[in-house]
Amino acid sequence: MSSTSEQDAPTTLSGWLTYWRIDLPLAVALVCCGLLSLFVLYSASGRSEVIVFDQAIRLGIGLAGMITLAQVPPHWYRLGAPWVYGLSVLLLIGVLVLGDAAMGAKRWLDLGVVRFQPSEITKLVVPLTVAAYFHSRSLPPRLYEVLAAGLIMAIPVALIVQQPDLGTALLIVAGGSFALFFAGLRWRIILLLVAVGAAALPLIWFNLHGYQQQRVMTFLNPASDPLGAGYHITQSKIAIGSGGLFGKGWLNGTQAHLDFLPESDTDFVFAVYAEETGLFGVLGLIAIYGFIVARGLFIALASQDTFQRLAAASLSLTFFFYAFVNMGMVAGLLPVVGVPLPLISFGGTSMVMLLASFGVLMSIHTHRKMLVT
Amino acid sequence: MSGDDAIKNHGAERRLFLRRTIAAGVLLLVLIGLLLARIYYLQVAKHGYYETRSQDNRMRVEVVSPVRGLIYSRHGQLLANNQPAYQLEIVPEQVTDSVEATLDRLNAIVTITAADRSRFQARMRQTPSFRGTPIKLSLTQREVARFEVNREQFPGVDIRAGLTRHYPMGKYAAHVVGYVGGITERDLSDIDRKRYRGASHIGKSGVELSYESALHGNPGSRVIETNASGRALRQLDESPAEAGQSLVLTLDARLQRAAYDALGDKDGAIVALDPEDGGVLALVSKPGYDSDLFVDGISHKNYARLINNPHKPLYNRALQGQYPPGSTIKPVMALGALESGLIDPDKRVWCPGYITLPGSEHHYRDWKRSGHGWINLTQAIERSSDVYFYKLGMKLGIDDIHRYGALFGLGHKTGIDLPRENPGIMPSREWKHGHRSQPWYPGETLITVIGQGYMTATPLQLAVVASQIAERGHAYKPHVLKARRDTQTGATTPVAPEALSPIQLTDQRHWETVINAMKGVINDPRGTAHHYVGMNLKYPIAGKSGSAQVAGLPQNEVAPDLASIPYKLREHALFIAFAPIEDPKIAVAVLVEHGGGGSSVAGPIARDVIDSYLDSLQGEPRGPITAKTRDAPPRVAEDS
Structure with a gap:
């Protein structure tokens, strides 16, 4: 990165990008993803221009939000994260008390102007808060610090599970855990937690809702319920499998267009993509995702304080986790949880919040030089 | 590089973070590998399998065609x-x-x-x-x-x-019930395409056509999953179709069959109405045709056979056929003359075998060459004197003849709920000017008053005339629909009969005068139909015969040399009748194409139809009807 004086108006592209604190490799990859999303959704929605237009608007809002967040110096995030965290916990309580039930689950908060899911904010805020917590502490964390970080995760997760929204809860646990992991959580504790988690599975099982249990059962044996929950997985596997090496071609997928695939433009959009673009398309998408994550980890490695490192690394890994869980679910590798395909699935909050997290990454990366004296 | 401080070992933390990032990178690669392995498994290893399953996967939205409403006779016998x-x-x-x-x-x-x-x-x-x-x-x-x-x-x-x-009744009721056939481009232009999604058939004639909208119902849909060979695997969703309404007709299936059979081997038409509500009890056009032939698309061979048949089976003689009504129109003309006050019914008129018009040598002949002598109106109707009516027509004039004819519905469609009805012709000066661009000649008045010349009427119109007389001017519009039946609920909604505008005469006795004369046609020993119709009557019947001249032969009520005349030139035999006179239950018009004498040929058929119906009303055993007064070979009656 060339260093440019703040006062000079940018005259070149690189100057302009630096002026607006945009990380070009990340921005290019994200915009590619966003444009790809428009094409995929056009096909997946059965050529609905409304859906594409909606998604384009959200992409625009998300990119604008990303650039805005990139202007904010990283230490503001460190200082602000606990407060936003506190606010989001209050909002989550608010959702439980007076939330708007959609599809039998209370996830939405209607603020008059916008209706949004406070749980989406926590996805971003929890890793930041954990990172901020460890910022001034000596790492690797000691046990009580691990427990404190665990508590930071547990409070919103407990509230979100009540909604109930298992997918988001899982992602928040993942985000916080990644921060803990990068903070240097000892391997033996990791192993211990995995063991405890495995032991606690029956306990978790009995606390799951009927439909959540059903999803797990279906995952284990999709043929048991070919018309109900297993139908989604069976059909999405058919979609992916029938795509072959090169796919059936854009707009030529039959599974989604014949309405075999439910939620073909949201959680199951990957099946449409895989059907129409084949293995090479999937490789291309994974390459873009991999590049984004790699760039995020690079930013983390290049960053200069603990908060930035932990925040950048855990946000990057969370992004990958999103993608992996969604693709794994659609491919029948994981049970069905409500996780959208990052930057591709139709959905406003998810798109905007993901781009916001990259705004934080860009902020970390582009403010780097100024902290060096 | 920033330096270490007392609490944090920045160098160590940096190295720890690097190690963790490498570990994360490894985890990442492992997960990506796992994912790719899975995708590879699905898209490459098992591609063939999923390709097949994808092709097998077909969700079909099928239209569920509504079940067409059924058609019943008045007593519940299935007609369609x-x-x-x-x-x-x-x-x-x-x-x-x-x-x-x-x-x-x-x-x-x-x-x-x-x-x-x-x-x-x-x-x-x-x-x-x-x-x-x-x-x-x-x-x-x-x-x-x-x-x-x-x-x-x-x-x-x-x-x-x-x-x-x-169509269980087949040829017997083909012209009433009609048939359905494949939907053509032309049908599509005047129907609601949405209601006919997936429909293959539509009413083409008869009740099937006129009540198409009620019979058709509304389609539903069903989402089914099928395999590659198109076999339905399972149904995913359904919105049921709404069955069409079933219709109950006024038609008496047994009478319909009896009437068809009563025509024997002759071509013709019979319309029997219930004068009390205008319901069509029987509507026959012979020969009939097998309406089932049309349902699945008639073959060219069969269609050619029907079209080229000289007896024109597809032609609905009962409401499309326009025949000169002949002497059957005389009661109407008599009522008109009585109402206009131009004649005294009791005054006897000299009827030689012909009359001439002033300034003309042309002989307007009576069917009876020797003439009828001195006769009054009643005798003129009983014996069907043409000369009496020539003279009556000269007094009345074409304008009044037209007016009274039109009053009884002649020259206008009756408005029956069956398609393709013809209006017939009730000529007038205006009509002739419009259609022939010629003035009206006095001689034409003479032949109009005896139902010849330009004048034509359908058998249905003549049946309406009979029921108008039977009901003394208070008749109903002819119709075939008696009730609609909702297929789902089974609820039956009767259709209210529609009264025709009543014919008001200044003196009600005129009705009785004419009806009495019509009774005489059958009862009086000198009545034209007495010998053929009036034997062993169980009910008082009023009737009037008619013979419609086809070619320019002198009209003869009885043609002794019928067999010597080529078939196509033989006159049409007509008869209108109703019974019982004081409480009419049935009004009939019979037309026998090229049949010869109205009284001798059409009369007995009308009697058969009336007997058959009135016997069934009396609850008599519904045996096969037999020729009663007619010297006809015994017919094998078909079971009803």
Whole structure:
């Protein structure tokens, strides 16, 4: 990165990008993803221009939000994260008390102007808060610090599970855990937690809702319920499998267009993509995702304080986790949880919040030089 | 590089973070590898399997055709019902080789004619390739079985069980009930296409046409998943179709059959009305035709046979045929003359065998060459004197003749709820000026008053005339629909009869004068029909015969040398009647094409129809009717 004086108006592209604190490799990859999303959704929605237009608007809002967040110096995030965290916990309580039930689950908060899911904010805020917590502490964390970080995760997760929204809860646990992991959580504790988690599975099982249990059962044996929950997985596997090496071609997928695939433009959009673009398309998408994550980890490695490192690394890994869980679910590798395909699935909050997290990454990366004296 | 501080070992933390990032990178690669392995497994290793399953996966939205409403006679006998039928369909999109090749191979199993093929191709062009197009409409059980055995060889071909229309009364009621047939382009232009999605048939004639909208119902839809060969695997969703209304007709099935049979081997038409509400008890046009032939698309051979038949079976003589009414019109003319006050019914008029008009040598002949002598109105009607009516017509004039004729509905469609009715002609000065661009000649008045010349009427109109007289001017519009029956609830809604505008005479006794004369036609020993109709009467019957001249021969009530006249030149025999006189239950018009004498040929048929109906009203055993007064060979009656 060339260093440019703040006062000079940018005259070149690189100057302009630096002026607006945009990380070009990340921005290019994200915009590619966003444009790809428009094409995929056009096909997946059965050529609905409304859906594409909606998604384009959200992409625009998300990119604008990303650039805005990139202007904010990283230490503001460190200082602000606990407060936003506190606010989001209050909002989550608010959702439980007076939330708007959609599809039998209370996830939405209607603020008059916008209706949004406070749980989406926590996805971003929890890793930041954990990172901020460890910022001034000596790492690797000691046990009580691990427990404190665990508590930071547990409070919103407990509230979100009540909604109930298992997918988001899982992602928040993942985000916080990644921060803990990068903070240097000892391997033996990791192993211990995995063991405890495995032991606690029956306990978790009995606390799951009927439909959540059903999803797990279906995952284990999709043929048991070919018309109900297993139908989604069976059909999405058919979609992916029938795509072959090169796919059936854009707009030529039959599974989604014949309405075999439910939620073909949201959680199951990957099946449409895989059907129409084949293995090479999937490789291309994974390459873009991999590049984004790699760039995020690079930013983390290049960053200069603990908060930035932990925040950048855990946000990057969370992004990958999103993608992996969604693709794994659609491919029948994981049970069905409500996780959208990052930057591709139709959905406003998810798109905007993901781009916001990259705004934080860009902020970390582009403010780097100024902290060096 | 920032330096270490007391609490944090920045160097160590940096190295720890690097190690963790590498670990994360490894985890990432492992997960990506796992994912790719899975995708590879699905898209490459098992591609063939999923490719097949994807092709097998077909969700079809099928239109559920509504069940067509049934048609019943007034006593609940089925006139049109739905029978199970199997049709062979091809979904072009699912055919693996070409459609042509599939048709060729199918031909070995199910006979597919060139006509089937061309019809199929015409239909296929108008149908999206993922929809089924019927190739053969009614398969025999044997063909169904043969196809089922070989089904696997024919992807995209399927048998669909459906219902086909069947007309149990066949030729007996073909002209009333009508038939359904394949929907054509022309039908499509005037129907609500949405209601006819997936429909193959539409009413083409008779009640099937006039009540098409009620009978058809509303289609539903069903989402089904099928495999590659098009066989339905399971149903995912359904919105049921709404069956069409069933109709109960005023038609008396037994009387309809009896009337058809009463015509014997002659062509003609019979219309029997219930004068108390205008309901059509029987409406026969002979010869009939087998309406079932039309349901699945009539073959060219059969159609040519019907079209080229000189007896014109498709022609509905009862309401399309326009015949000179002949002397059957005399009661109407008598009522007009009485109402206008121009004649005294008791005054006797000299009737020689002919009259001439002033300034003309032309002889307007009476059917009876010797004349009737001195007769009054009653005798003139009983004996059907033409000269009496010539003189009456000269007094009345064409304007009044037209006015009274029109009052009884002549020259206008009756408005019956059956399609393609003709209005007949009730001539007038205006009519002749408009149609012939000629003035009205006095001689034309003479032949009009005896129902000849330009004047024509349909048998239905004559039946309405009979019921007008029977009801002394308070008759009802003829109709065939008695009630509608909701197929779901079974609730029956009767249709209210519609009164015709009443014919008000200044003196009600005029009705009795004319009716009495019509009674005399049958009862009086000198009445024209007495010998043929008036023997062993169980009910007082009023009637009037008519013989309609076809060619320019002198009209003869009785043609002794009928057999010597070429068939096409023989006159039409007509008879109108109603009974019982004081409480009329049935009004009949009979037309026998080229039958000869009205009294001798049409009269006995009218008597048969009336007897048959009144006997059934009395609850007499419904045995086969036999010729009572007529010297006719015994007929084998068909079971009703």
